[in-house]
Amino acid sequence: MLHLCHSSFWHWTQVEDHTPTNLSIGYWQLARVYAVIGQGSQALGYAMKCMKISADAELDAFYIAYAYEAAARAYSVLGESAHKVEALAQAADYAERIADAESKGWVIADLATIS
Secondary structure, eight states: OHHHHHHHHHHHHHSTTOOHHHHHHHHHHHHHHHHHTTOHHHHHHHHHHHHHHHHHTTOOHHHHHHHHHHHHHHHHHHTOHHHHHHHHHHHHHHHHTOOOHHHHHHHHHHHTTOO
């Protein structure tokens, strides 16, 4: 899973007309995989990259919400409760800005899985 995720990200970087959205999604995927396998520091590093590119490119609230979701999940793995709560609040704030009900539902459902 980890190797496939890194391969996917690398391939997107090779596409001449890749976008910040492509990179945001790739960083989010990497953060999620590292969180799933219990490597919180790596997960947080990719979550931060996801947050930066999403904010710098002024991506839609959906992508920024997921960037904060990734950070919250990484903080959860690291046992950093205060930072996790802060990231969850930011993610929830951006989730409320998502116009599409289905997309908003995905974010809210994923946030509910972070303990």
